[in-house]
Amino acid sequence: MSETINIQEFARLEMRIGKVVAVRDHPNAAKLYLMDVDLGPELGRRQLVAGLKPYMPPEALQGTLIVVVTNLEPAVLRGERSDGMLLAAQEGDRVVPLTVAAPLAPGSKIR
């Protein structure tokens, strides 16, 4: 069980709805995708690196609404920049992206 955090710590995290515009294989990593994600008018389009390749084909992600942490320090993963982190839930060897229960505009904030 994790340590307790307070609401101020939680509030430092920015999460938004993103729409997956394109998915392609990472050129140097067997388990990673490169994804172009529309994060709405304020943030625009960003590239994310996500470890979803063992769990779903690109077509299952294309066009979907996902949940992205948008204010993490950018990372470089095997030579490709990741400008945000996709959130997914894991149960044993299954990994499933988070989404919204009904469609909302890209860029919508999570609270």
Next chain:
Amino acid sequence: MSETINIQEFARLEMRIGKVVAVRDHPNAAKLYLMDVDLGPELGRRQLVAGLKPYMPPEALQGTLIVVVTNLEPAVLRGERSDGMLLAAQEGDRVVPLTVAAPLAPGSKIR
């Protein structure tokens, strides 16, 4: 735009899939629901207070899979304990809970 955070800060947050077992009106607040949520074998069942009443009827939440921050300090909202926080996305006057793109067991962790 929010300040940048690092991955260690993000990792302090625990989020899990919960299944909504029951939804009822908060006795002392027009906009709040009390929800009983199954958070799986490790955490069990908890009561959450959520400000969703203006946005959806109880039936729209009952039985659904939601995303819960499970290691926030418990809060008391108008006399009712909230032992976790439901995550939702907001676009203007619409608020929609986060969920998973395919069913997963309650208690599954978000990463």
